[in-house]
Amino acid sequence: MKIKFLFLAMTLMIGNLLMANPPKKAKPVSYKADLKQTVAKWEGKKVTGKHHGTVALKSGSIEVLEGVATNGFFVVDMTSISCVDLAAGQGKEKLEGHLKSEDFFGTEAYPTAEFKTTKIQKGNGANYTISGDLTIKGQTHPVSFPANIVITKKMVKATGKVTIDRTLYGIKYGSGSFFDNLGDKAISNEFTMDINFVANK
Numbered sequence: 293m294k295i296k297f298l299f300l301a302m303t304l305m306i307g308n309l310l311m312a313n314p315p316k317k318a319k320p321v322s323y324k325a326d327l328k329q330t331v332a333k334w335e336g337k338k339v340t341g342k343h344h345g346t347v348a349l350k351s352g353s354i355e356v357l358e359g360v361a362t363n364g365f366f367v368v369d370m371t372s373i374s375c376v377d378l379a380a381g382q383g384k385e386k387l388e389g390h391l392k393s394e395d396f397f398g399t400e401a402y403p404t405a406e407f408k409t410t411k412i413q414k415g416n417g418a419n420y421t422i423s424g425d426l427t428i429k430g431q432t433h434p435v436s437f438p439a440n441i442v443i444t445k446k447m448v449k450a451t452g453k454v455t456i457d458r459t460l461y462g463i464k465y466g467s468g469s470f471f472d473n474l475g476d477k478a479i480s481n482e483f484t485m486d487i488n489f490v491a492n493k
Contacts, residue, residue: 318357318358319357320355320356320357320362320363321355321356321357321493322353322354322355323353323354323355323356323447323448323491323492323493324352324353324491324492324493325349325351325352325353325354325366325489325490325491326490326491326492327348327349327350327351329490330349330352330487330488330489330490330491331346331487331488332346332347332348332349332368332485332486332487332488333345333346333485333486333487334346334347334373334483334484334485334486335483335484335486336479336480336483337479337480337482337483338466338477338478338479338480339477339478339479343375343377343378343387344375344376344377345373345374345375345376345377345388346372346373346374346376347368347369347370347372347373347374347485348368348369348372349366349367349368349369349489350367350368350369350404351366351367352364352365352366352367352489352491353365353366353491354448354450354489354491356443356448359443360414360443361412361414361420361441361443361448361450362412363409363412364407364408364409364412364422364424365406365407365408365409366406366407366408366489367404367405367406368404368405368406368407369403369404370392370397370399370402370403370404370405371392371399371403373388373391373392373397373399374388375387375388375391395463395465396458396463396465397428397429397463398429401429402428402429402430405426405427405428406426406427407424407425407426407427407435408424408425409422409423409424410423410424410425410434411423411424418440418441418442419438419439419440420438420439420440420441421436421437421438421439422436422437422438422439422452423435423436424436426456428456428458428461428463429461429462429463431460431461431462433460433461435454435456437452437453437454437455438452438453439451439452440452445493446492446493447490447491447492447493448489448490448491449488449489449490450487450488450489450490450491451487451488451489452487452489453484453485453486453487454484454485454487455482455483455484456482456483456484456485457481457482458481458482458483459481465479466478466479467479467481468481469481
């Protein structure tokens with residue numbers, strides 16, 4: 293009886309101690325974007341070919357909880373749009389200017405685009421599915437894409453490719469969905485962003 297009583301008393305004492313001092317919940321760790329190492333490449337297609345280039349990240353961060361990516365927020369500098377498949381003096385400046393104009397991204401009025409995650413779902417290994425809200429030209433729509441995220445104590449490296457329907461954001465120039473008789477001047481509604489994101493603790 294004495295042994296049972298002592299065991300019960302110890303159990304109650306331990307329970308009271310845990311209630312008085314509950315275990316602390318782990319807090320997410322924030323990793324800040326490395327703007328020099330992060331690379332974002334875009335590609336747009338038209339009937340007669342395609343163009344590709346880069347755009348710079350202005351700021352960004354990703355949160356990690358117990359070794360798993362949980363949240364992220366990124367700001368893209370749309371004024372940095374650059375075309376790399378055309379040489380200077382051979383159409384490069386004209387295309388870049390057109391992309392920055394109101395026909396496309398209107399960077400004077402909308403110098404940045406933003407992406408905020410709403411859900412990051414971990415798969416096997418480093419495979420994730422990232423869902424979030426993308427804002428371009430003041431309009432926000434959901435996007436989702438697969439990504440590979442490698443996490444260490446000091447760094448996060450994430451790669452992924454997202455396909456974006458520009459017409460959802462009011463960018464209708466050259467779209468066969470809105471204009472007739474474009475012929476070989478038609479431009480695809482979709483463009484892709486190939487992202488190599490690096491963040492440091």
